Amino acid sequence: MMTPGAPVSILTIVGARPQFIKAAAVSRAIAARHDVTETIVHTGQHYDANMSDVFFDDLVIPRPGRHLGIGGGGHGAMTGRQLELLEGVLLETMPDWVLVYGDTNSTLAGALAAAKLHIPVAHVEAGLRSFNRRMPEEINRVVTDHVSTLLFAPTATARSHLLAESINPDAIRLVGDVMYDAALFYRDRARMPEGFSELGLAPGGFVLATIHRAENTDDPDRLAAIFRGLAGSGQDVVLPLHPRTRQALASLNIAIPDRIRVIPPVGYLEMVWLELNCGSIATDSGGVQKEAYFHGKPCVTMRDETEWVELVEAGWNTLVGADADAISAALSDPRCPPGRAELYGDGTAAEQVLDHLVASGNSQNRAPT
Ligand code: UD1
Ligand code: UDP
Numbered sequence: 317m318m319t320p321g322a323p324v325s326i327l328t329i330v331g332a333r334p335q336f337i338k339a340a341a342v343s344r345a346i347a348a349r350h351d352v353t354e355t356i357v358h359t360g361q362h363y364d365a366n367m368s369d370v371f372f373d374d375l376v377i378p379r380p381g382r383h384l385g386i387g388g389g390g391h392g393a394m395t396g397r398q399l400e401l402l403e404g405v406l407l408e409t410m411p412d413w414v415l416v417y418g419d420t421n422s423t424l425a426g427a428l429a430a431a432k433l434h435i436p437v438a439h440v441e442a443g444l445r446s447f448n449r450r451m452p453e454e455i456n457r458v459v460t461d462h463v464s465t466l467l468f469a470p471t472a473t474a475r476s477h478l479l480a481e482s483i484n485p486d487a488i489r490l491v492g493d494v495m496y497d498a499a500l501f502y503r504d505r506a507r508m509p510e511g512f513s514e515l516g517l518a519p520g521g522f523v524l525a526t527i528h529r530a531e532n533t534d535d536p537d538r539l540a541a542i543f544r545g546l547a548g549s550g551q552d553v554v555l556p557l558h559p560r561t562r563q564a565l566a567s568l569n570i571a572i573p574d575r576i577r578v579i580p581p582v583g584y585l586e587m588v589w590l591e592l593n594c595g596s597i598a599t600d601s602g603g604v605q606k607e608a609y610f611h612g613k614p615c616v617t618m619r620d621e622t623e624w625v626e627l628v629e630a631g632w633n634t635l636v637g638a639d640a641d642a643i644s645a646a647l648s649d650p651r652c653p654p655g656r657a658e659l660y661g662d663g664t665a666a667e668q669v670l671d672h673l674v675a676s677g678n679s680q681n682r683a684p685t
Pocket of ligand 2: 333334337526528556557580581582583584585587588600601602603604607
């Protein structure tokens with residue numbers, strides 16, 4: 317229970333790569349103030365050193381107070397085990413707020429565990445919608461939003477999706493995107509990935525690609541078409557390979573064309589360096605689409621829809637699906653429109669999140685909206 321005058325206690329639940337980066341922005345803001353305390357719980361969803369530890373080390377994220385060690389397995393098994401263990405952690409700690417990020421299984425488990433215990437849930441990156449219910453992330457984000465007490469929307473479009481789903485407007489805060497905060501802070505700290513100079517690529521002379529979305533990795537035709545499309549661009553491609561995609565390529569026996577340079581997943585500081593030094597970006601990642609924009613690079617998105625529609629409308633992002641010809645064509649003639657509006661706030665989203673959590677601290681035990 318919240319004690320007047322005491323710092324607001326936040327229990328942050330993370331598990332997957334993009335959440336470490338989002339949490340880094342907020343944890344950094346927490347370190348600069350005295351009215352908030354934070355304990356981080358890592359579900360273990362991502363567990364390889366280059367998918368997890370590297371972010372805590374490089375971005376100086378406080379070490380998780382608890383690590384649940386639950387990675388791998390199907391959606392039901394993973395989410396169910398996370399839910400069970402998170403409930404135990406929450407019963408022990410009873411924080412003023414549970415803070416969750418994005419749309420992974422760890423987000424869903426954290427939000428459900430907290431809401432059932434009547435602990436208020438704050439959802440950072442609320443209101444994102446692809447309107448494709450076949451995506452696991454869409455289920456996770458819809459459910460999370462509907463059990464959250466405070467919903468931090470990164471964009472006006474996200475806010476409008478929440479309103480259209482009859483979420484209480486008083487529960488929504490339009491704060492901008494914590495990933496923009498991170499991009500602004502870490503861009504001066506970017507560093508060249510080890511071994512990159514041996515690839516012999518000139519700055520600006522390569523496409524940076526990432527692929528991990530289930531709809532692409534789990535469909536052999538789509539995955540093969542994506543590789544044909546990247547190869548058909550006639551450019552050198554640097555591909556830090558997600559473990560999910562590595563496994564899919566191995567099991568499908570898809571050969572990697574010569575000019576696609578596969579490297580292991582890189583840390584965030586290296587990733588930002590690649591984003592700053594590439595010519596264009598091809599991705600199915602949510603976060604990387606926005607980082608392309610933050611760093612002024614044209615983006616080709618290898619999905620059939622995107623949650624970040626404002627980038628498509630602004631002409632910085634081209635949606636090409638898993639169509640080999642469309643991928644090659646878009647990468648051969650990348651679009652870089654003049655001007656970049658501030659679509660994702662002013663770089664103070666993390667501070668705003670904390671201000672709202674402190675101001676609403678006495679909303680403890682309010683029923684979910
Ligand atoms: C998850 C999220 C997705 C997010 C992505 C970020 C869900 C449903 N999906 O997808 O929204 O965009 O993280 O990267 O939560 N693996 C390893 N080592 C690791 C992590 C994963 O080998 O460190 C392998 C395991 O075989 C695992 C598979 O990758 O089963 C998939 O991992 P999982 O966390 O289930 O989903 P992602 O595809 O990473
Ligand atoms: N990223 C990284 N190393 C990589 C690939 C991505 O640090 O090898 C970062 C990227 O810069 C972005 C985040 O991971 O900040 C995006 O995560 P991912 O693409 O795994 O998930 P999504 O955003 O699609 O949920």
